[in-house]
Amino acid sequence: MKFEEYHIIPELKQSLNELGFKRPTDIQFKAIPNILNGEDVLAIAQTGTGKTAAFAIPIIHLIEKAGVGQGVQAIVMVPTHELAIQITEVFDKLAKYTSVTTLGIYGGVDQDPQIEKLHQGVDIVIATPGRVFDLVNQGYLKLREIKVLVLDEADLMLDLGFYKDIEDLIKYLPRHRQTLFFSATINEKIKKLAYSIVRNAIRIQISPKDPVSKNVTHSVMFVSMDDKRFFLERIVNENPESRILVFVRTKVRAERVYEAMNRVGIKSQTMHGGKDQENRLEVMNGFKNGDFKLLIATDISARGVDIANVDYVVNYDLPDVAEIYVHRVGRTGRGNNKGVAVSFCSPEEKPGLDEIESFMDKKVTVLSVDKADYSETLALTEDVNDNWKKLIADAEKEDNAYKGKKKKNKK
Secondary structure (H helix, E strand, O other): OOHHHOOOOHHHHHHHHHOOOOOOOHHHHHHHHHHHOOOOEEEEOOOOOOHHHHHHHHHHHHHHHHOOOOOOOEEEEOOOHHHHHHHHHHHHHHOOOOOOOEEEEOOOOOOHHHHHHHHHOOOEEEEOHHHHHHHHHOOOOOOOOOOEEEEOOHHHHHHOOOHHHHHHHHHHOOOOOEEEEEEOOOOHHHHHHHHHHOOOOEEEEOOOOOOOOOOEEEEEEEOOHHHHHHHHHHHHHHOOOOOEEEEEOOHHHHHHHHHHHHHOOOOEEEEOOOOOHHHHHHHHHHHHHOOOOEEEEEHHHHOOOOOOOEOEEEEOOOOOOHHHHHHHHOOEOOOOOOEEEEEEEOHHHHHHHHHHHHHHOOOOEEOOOOHHHHHHHHHHOOOOOOOHHHHHHHHHHHHHHHHHHHHHHHO
16 A cells, blocks of 8 residues: 555645655555554564654544644654654645644754743653653643653663653543554563553564564674774775664763774764764764764663664673673664675673574574684784784884894994
8 A cells, every 4th residue: 555545635745755755664654544543553673674654644534634823732752852843844844735834842952942842832742751841840831731642762762761750641632542552572561561551452563583684684703892993994994885874782881982993083973971962963964974984882872873875783792681682783784775784793792693583583694703814803903002913013123123224333
């Protein structure tokens, strides 16, 4: 079925056509008709499946049909600033030819422009919990006209400790509303939250037999923890035109890898929870625009954020949870594009690799690195502080030069 066959307003069809959306993805095909019918929805779908459009298309249609200018009619709750910005952009593009207005509300930036837009009147708000409560408590954001509540990336919301915030938010909303609950994963805690806020929900689960894209080539290299930076340097240098997304466990680790790359003249940036909102936006835009090809990120900072056209995903540190591996490598090989996922595995991380292989039900190809290759990789580094072969060679050169000088002096 094509979008042009859907019973949605012509203005939406025009936007979809302009954006190149011809046919719905699985999640869109299953969710849109149910949302248009006013059903609550509980959907389990990973990033990159088209789930934002799955709820944005019917919400825009319903509000345009009901009439705009009635106060905030839909609120989309998201866990991070980046997601709020990204989803607001999707709504704006889809609502381009309609009268529906949207506003992203998030912290880390001045609230006055957001308050001004609320005064002017908006139909849809995409927001993070903290800023929502600030504006609700100050009386600037009224939620009594809300017809649709969306919780997006609900599993990440819980990971970030927003459970109570969500419960508190529900108290401000009308009891009779439509609730759309989207999560990349499902467990008992998520189920508890979901079933406490949805009513007779239509459950949709998009979980292909192979949880990772068939367009992604997976491989692993067994290297010691201290030598990982040399192998990353080699990958970057051997693929100068490729956009490479590197995942590490912590923000401290991210900065260390950044410093290591900086020492060898490789331009990169980091994205993690320790960066302020303005910096994270600059980094995201810089990577999208090709200002630098290497982005070093933590899982939390990158979850749910749409980073397009990634050629390589490098698991500098293997994740603690196998599912996170799927989230990471899902950044590459999207659509018809091919992608490469390379993991560095130190001896202490081997149990984690076994879990990943078990979860995917497939073996990850081992890139065998013999002693000669290993030594060569260490020798190739431009890092003069760590290039032991270069240091030895320089020392021998100096020693030979000194000996030569002594001989000349004797003559």
